[in-house]
Amino acid sequence: MSEKQKKxxxxxKxxxxxxIILLSIWFAVSYGAGILFKETLDQIQIGGFKLGFWFAQQGxxxxxxxxxxVYVRLMNKLDKKYGYNE
Known part of the structure; x- marks a missing residue:
């Protein structure tokens, strides 16, 4: 395997x-806060709306x-690290 292929x-990778990390965070927020922990979060209100509802609809x-x-920023750093930036 050449050096270019290794890079x-x-x-x-x-x-x-x-x-994987960023999509896991999004899944945890959308599924966890909007569905799994909805009842617990509904005890808190933001702007007159229950927090569980807010996460399910907007959060x-x-x-x-x-x-x-965040991904754009990480990719810009990654591109510079490996020399793929323009």
């Missing part, structure tokens, strides 16, 4: 690791958008 393999979307920006 590309390491790059994609790190990329997939980032994806997971906000977290997903934030995770997109």
């Amino acid at each position: 590309a393999t390491a790059y994609w 790190e990329n997939v690791r980032y994806l 997971s979307i906000y977290v997903f958008v934030i995770l997109i920006f």
Whole structure:
């Protein structure tokens, strides 16, 4: 295996690791906060809405958008680390 292939393999392994971590966070927020822990979170209110309802309707979307920006930042660092930046 050439040095270029090793570098590309390491790059994609790190990329997939980032994806798994970020998607796990999103799953935990959307499924956990919106479904599993809904009753517990409904005891707290934000703007007149129960927190469990808020996470199910809005919170997971906000977290997903934030995770997109985190992913972009991580990928920019990863690109620089492996020399793939433009």
